[in-house]
Amino acid sequence: MSAPTHSAHHAPQGFIRKYVFSLDHKVIGIQYYFLGLFSVFIGMGLSLLMRFHMVNPEAKVAWFAKLWPTAAAGGMMTPELYLSLMTMHGTIMVFFVLTTVPQSGFGNYFLPLQIGAEDMAFPVLNMLSFWTTFIALVVMVSAFFVQGGAPLAGWTAYPPLSAAGRITGPGEGMGQTLWILSIAIFCGASLMGAINFIATTVDLRCKGMRLMRMPLTCWTWLVTAILALLGFAVLLAAGLLLILDRTVGTSFFIPGGLMISDQIISNHKGGSPLLWQHLFWFFGHPEVYIAILPGMGVTSHLLSTFARKPVFGYKAMVYAILSIGFLGFLVWGHHMFMSGMNPYSAMAFSVLTMAIGVPSAIKTFNWIGTLWGGKIHFDTAMMFSLGFVSLFVTGGLSGIFLGQPALDLYFHDTYFVVGHFHMIMGVAAIFGMFAGTFYWFPKMFGRMMNETLGKIHFYATFIGVYCIFTPMHFVGMAGNPRRYSDFTNVEYLAALMPVHKFMTHAAYFTAAVQILFLINLFWSLWKGPKAPMNPWNSTSLEWTVSSPPPFDNFGGVHPVVNHGPYEFSVPGAPTDFIMQTDPPSVTSED
């Protein structure tokens, strides 16, 4: 391991080069963060409209008609509008929030700092990947404004619904094409980012930063980047094939002998709808770990820091991250138990799925082991990390039901699934982002966030998300299908309406309290008290420099690492934490 030798670029002067087309990983990280913040509020707004419609399917709302003159003519939301809101909610949340903020946002900002590098390995590629993501978002949102509106095929875009064009429904014309185009652009951006993360971690670690001395956050960013590199490449290929099916008449995913809307489809033959599902989920399952792994890293890092204790079983955690990454590529078939694929393969996929539960359980045990015997400080960042553990346990356990093909015979495509993935991939991951925000905000912006407001926001959100997503498991057990725009056509669903009303009100409440977060964020940006260099008495490298850090991160100094990342409460040490860069004479095990 040698000190980083690549010649650093100089600090830019003009506004455009400094804040817009910046090469600085810190600015790019913040750009990604705000892109994600914008997206998460769009995505949340869409979910509120959906929850409103589910319990008020007949309601006429004047401004719906203004926003969607055709799809909500007279103010009443049509089923196709509901489905397009649903498709866009899922897509924006998965791609532009869950993939973007934990990895590209925090990862971009803190990977170089935590491993002692001056920047990412390829700053120009880094800038390019952000602006490509930005274009993908613009293309995605533009699908709302074309004729027919946004697509209605869901974020999974199963053909032939997504492949046969306008004939399968409104939104399946131009809207669906733009959707695929946006995803393809996003894949390109993610591939650029993934290469950059891997190269940076491999090449730019400072002197003494052995792999086994990296904070667990860096391990999760590295493994996530590998998942992104292998996963998005496949999605990109699948997306291109789908565009070809739609535009030039190929038949990768469309079989022969179809008749749609009373028209015989004679120009397609020999395609396979299942091929798309295999390609999609070959990306789609690793995507779940792309969303959650960085949250696991942040949680491990923060639990240790705020419990003032070393991570319990650091090596076991690293191996768990690696095995989750590896097994993540072998379980995609559990999304397809009911798809009509060979039922024998379901057996293999389910055993592998149970196997991936093991490293996830190891992480949970180790988190509790980390807290055990600690001296826990309840700062807001820590609260969100503790909330993450609770949500991860709850959301993970429902996966033990869904991973069994036998039980999936009933649960597939019910609200049980919706509850499961929102709990673990949605809110647990978002709690990881909140934790990261409260922990790193002082470093990123040089100011502290408000703790009181932060705690109120935490408790309201924690209780709120449990109230939204736990009841989904119950209506799922009662057989409530997902992706229904209203529940009036199936008789047994009438009995579940009170539960849906409860979830809708819980969603309104939870969404409303997010305003507290926005107030806290923007107020603190300008008015928060000045942050010291190391407000949490943390040990990792980003806390050895000023808040915010200088342009080249370490002010021309090449940091040298002498200790492991989690040396808290070392007996005989003068303070209860040893910085990674402290001289080796300071006692520590590593």
Next chain:
Amino acid sequence: MLLAPVIWILTAIIAYFFAAKTWWFPPPINAHGIAYDEQFMRTLIVCGIIFVLAQFALGWVIFRFRDDGRRASYNHGNNRLETVWTSATALLFLGLVLMGTKIWAGVHFDQPPADAVPIEVLSKQFAWSFRYPGPDGKFGHTDLKFVNDSAGNPFGLDDKDPAGKDDIVSASLKIPAGKPIKLIMHSRDVIHNFFVRELRMKQDIVPGMEIPLSFQADTIGVYEVPCSELCGLGHFQMRTTMQVMSPADFEQWKIEKAQK
């Protein structure tokens, strides 16, 4: 600190609703359904115990190890503990999935007996059709060019084929109780899904594929069939029923249906 009781209370409320079965499965109507419910309960008990213990433990460490002026203990883990909980989890999870394999095998690997009642299922945006072969036991030839939904010919029966003359077409599924049924499922346009809660069974119907599903239903009654794979704007309306009749009533229904 306040977080500990919050976690405990949420855990207790969730555990209560699972124990009280406030919102639950409808009763099963066949042996597969009973076996399904047993496997569900096994999984629920295992996951329920882990859930309550893990959340309780989380609350406990939050409460017990709050900063009260002590010094935190210093250790980097315990390899023996790691080995114990890794193997325990692996055994438990794999055990559960293996116990469920018989149920899966019963649905997908066991061949239906030769005398199973064959019924063709056709799904399209946004309706169901079911076809019975009639007294000759043969399905008539079909072709998309003969399809005429409004004239009651969703399958595209060829009226020149004598085997199709006695075919019975219905918009809802009628089956005899206690007899093995063999569905042969097709989709005309996009992917749909056949789901009956009381059967504890669902299956995607993929265009371009012929997908079999066999089962038996023992309890007479009418059960809803909601489409369970997103198929377009009318997905939420794509509903039919499955009526389980006594074998005598079923034969009677076929005769009446054939005369119409």
